[in-house]
Amino acid sequence: MxxxxxxxxxxxxxxxxxxxxxxxxxxxxxxxxxxxxxxxxxxxxxxxxxxxxxxxxxxxxxxxxxxxxxxxxxxxxxxxxxxxxxxxxxxxxxxxxxxxxxxxxxxxxxxxxxxxxxxxxxxxxxxxxxxxxxxxxxxxxxxxxxxxxxxxxxxxxxxxxxxxxxxxxxxxxxxxxxxxxxxGELQSERYVKISMEYLHQNYDRDIQVKDIAGAVNLHPGYLQRIFKSLTGQTLMAYLTVIRMEKAKMLLLETDVPISEICDYIGVGSRQYFHMLFKDYTGLTPTDFRKSMHAEKRNYPERS
The missing domain is CATH 2.60.120.10 (Jelly Rolls)
Incomplete structure (x- = not known):
């Protein structure tokens, strides 16, 4: 007691x-x-x-x-x-x-x-x-x-x-x-914030949990626990969201070839990128680009 x-x-x-x-x-x-x-x-x-x-x-x-x-x-x-x-x-x-x-x-x-x-x-x-x-x-x-x-x-x-x-x-x-x-900021919240900033700045690289933990000088297992506790996501799941949102932007707003987008977002394999993107959006990168461009063309311009 x-x-x-x-x-x-x-x-x-x-x-x-x-x-x-x-x-x-x-x-x-x-x-x-x-x-x-x-x-x-x-x-x-x-x-x-x-x-x-x-x-x-x-x-x-x-x-x-x-x-x-x-x-x-x-x-x-x-x-x-x-x-x-x-x-x-x-x-x-x-x-x-x-x-x-x-x-x-x-x-x-x-x-x-x-x-x-x-x-x-x-x-x-x-x-x-x-x-x-x-x-x-x-x-x-x-x-x-x-x-x-x-x-x-x-x-x-x-x-x-x-x-x-x-x-x-x-x-x-x-x-x-x-x-x-x-x-107004708990220590664990500060670690999570720094980890998020690191991921947003380095999503185009091959990142492992140990790299993120090194950036905040914490044990990888402990960082994983507090990140999941405060965000509801694992570090790698959060990184995937960043990468997929960047891929959506590149597909919609640029002419970067789909075969090269995986390099822009730090996913080494084109096949793996296609799998991640379809899981995230329900569409292949090709179908997403076509559907979004078609939607843009069909959206009436304001006079």
């Missing part, structure tokens, strides 16, 4: 607590399939290089899979079961920081006091989500790296600097989260 439905426990905004880093590390992962696990610390997993997948159990018997590529990170709430998956052929270098909220010490303001002064921070802390995925413009990474380097100083470490850095990290994440929400 999951112990919390929100990204952070609401208790942290009601007590004089402050974030305390429990663990932090750089790690190069390759060919790794982690079992599901949970811990009582909120975790930030930042992808420095490569590609990985994270599975999160958001409800009993329900898991969600998130793909992370360079410059993206995930925040997972404490006690939420999750696991990391890294393909052997695609290594992934990550920076992880785990923290929980403890009793406030020293002169640094509590998280409650800070949240009272920053509406975006309080919105992040009260977010009703077991995890968040965001894309960074390097600012979050640099703050995380500075935090880790300060923590590594051991005896020479400044606890005040640590508190400043982790507070800065949370505030920056809160702003980035709000910017993402205001954009």
């Amino acid at each position: 999951l112990e919390s439905a929100s990204l952070f426990s609401s208790l942290m905004t009601q007590t004089n607590g402050h974030p305390h880093v429990m663990a932090y590390y750089f790690k190069q992962w390759q060919g790794f399939d982690m079992p599901f696990h949970r811990h009582d610390a909120t975790e930030i997993m930042y992808t420095i290089q490569g590609y990985c997948e994270v599975e999160i159990q958001t409800r009993p018997s329900h898991t969600e899979k998130v793909a992370l590529k360079k410059g993206e990170f995930i925040i997972i709430n404490a006690n939420v079961p999750h696991r990391l998956i890294v393909d052997a052929a695609n290594p992934c270098r990550m920076l992880n920081v785990e923290f929980r909220f403890t009793s406030n010490k020293g002169v640094f303001p509590s998280i409650q006091q800070l949240a009272a002064e920053d509406k975006l921070l309080i919105s992040l802390l009260e977010s009703e989500a077991p995890y968040l995925v965001l894309r960074d413009g390097d600012e979050v990474y640099h703050i995380m790296k500075s935090l880790v380097l300060e923590l590594d100083k051991a005896a020479n470490r400044s606890d005040l600097m640590v508190q400043l850095l982790i507070t800065q990290l949370l505030i920056r994440i809160a702003r980035l989260w709000r910017e993402t929400l205001n954009s």
